[in-house]
Amino acid sequence: MENIETSKSWEKARNICIVKTLAKLGHFPSRKTEKEAWFLSPLRSETQASFSVSLHKNLWYDFGIGKGGSIIDLIMEMKSCTVKEALEYLINDMTKLSFRPPKTEDRLRRTEIRILDVEAIYLQGLIDYLKSRNIPLEVGNNYCKQIWYHCKGKRYFAIGVQNHLEGWELRNKYFKNSSSPKTFSLFENDSKQLLITEGMFDFLSLATIDEGLVQSSDCIILNSLAFIKRIETLIPKYERVLLYLDNDPAGKKATASLLNQFDNTIDCSDFYSGYVDLNEKLINEGSWKKGENLKRKISG
Template identity: 35%
Template sequence: MTIDEMRRLPLETFLQRLGCHPVVQKRNDLWYNAPYREEKTPSFKVNTDRNIWFDFGAGHGGDIFTLAGELIRSTDFLTQAKYISDTVGGNFVPLPAPRPAKERAAEPAFQQVEQKTLIYGVLKDYLAQRGISPEVAARHCRQISYRVHGKPYFAIGFPNMSGGWELRSKLFKGCVPPKDISLVSNQKTPTDVCDVFEGFFDFLSAATLGVAEGNDAVVLNSVGNLAKSFPRLDGYAKINCWLDNDEAGRKTFEVLRARYKEKVVDCSGLYAGCKDLNEHLQKKLQEKTTNNKTLKFRL
């Protein structure tokens, strides 16, 4: 892909490859939940005519390159371009531009990336808000500390197959490149069943609910990574799909059904009425808390 091709790429297409879909459409404006942080009321607007975005919650916006910069926390233009190309499946290999001998090379977006056991209370509180116990998260996630332009950050990290990390916190949603699927293998006993999830919070929700115990799992980390999962899924006799109850989830299921036929099982009926499995888990926990309070009041 050339720079001009990237600049012309519709923002809604780029966001779709990241697994982000509009919540509301008003004429030429698409409203999303911000793709790089958690929010319940969409404040991120894409104007399809001008192909620009603006985040009213953060007070800034721009084009596809500035959006890529927000997602990977990098102001380096070539790093942004490489991320866009990787996301949409392009092949961008920029030629090195001539520069003065004393000019320093661009620093990587993420520096001093370190992993350790989940210990920070603020991360455990965020997990609890999503219905995930620290014990469940600790079996599959790590606490990731990193620096961007010298500033320290931390988040919950979920490893992918290429050595990258999916990052989540109350304030940030992103990825330490490279972007890829994640595979969780049941090493105790062989299994011919694999569960497919869009994101790792849905996987953690399944572990919390106990609905996929003993199976292997593939976490796409974006529906745009679906094709990368085929070499892993080809060998299973049964594929359980725990995909989002939205258009992207349905289309992803249709692609899997077309490839694997009767091997594929749609499990989304368990959380009908909810966007995804994690929302279903939070709803069940809220109902349990309400019922316990009602029972205590009656006693």
């Protein structure tokens, strides 16, 4: 009888909404797409969201540790507890936190980002934002655009980098967003050398430190570690692949995986040792011109 009751409780608990439960525990999405909500992982420390929750299946996956599952699995991981203890924790919230897949029309109306205009960066707010990240406006305009977009009934502007499927990664001082389809960005310069960075500002930092290196190489911005698998087929065609991924557990794991798979890959994260990423080091170097010492190291 106890096993039957436990089984019933387990089935009911699986219908508790992961997103609502995470909100109750103080974790909120960094961004949402039509299908997924992306969080900074509640299971480990990270600076870029790689913890995904399916808004249709009510399942989670942490790309940094390669684990996923139901809300029960998540509570077991977060609380280091047994199935029974996880069910006891969840039982009181079964009704108010129940999972209901969003209706298609409502979901699209709430989350769709519609690009309105693409132009050179001139708004002072975006120029100041670049400056706060120690990126010169000239570098920003070489690789980015000023994007006006519509979302949730309002009009916004952001710095944008286009991905190779013509979606946009969007950043301003207050928001981090993206339009569909989401994937990696690729800059091709007919080179035998490939540079791989994790995010937009890592790439812009590299262009600030050594624009010659960037302009003489093909470059990939992953835009999320979730897209590592998508770029693996491109790596063998290059003579040398320089990796500038984050100095956090997820970034180190991704770097180690690529180093193990491909003999032409080189880990360049030592150049910003002691910092999470290239942009953090560039900011802490002070003026972007003070990055000349980095320039010699990377070019050498």
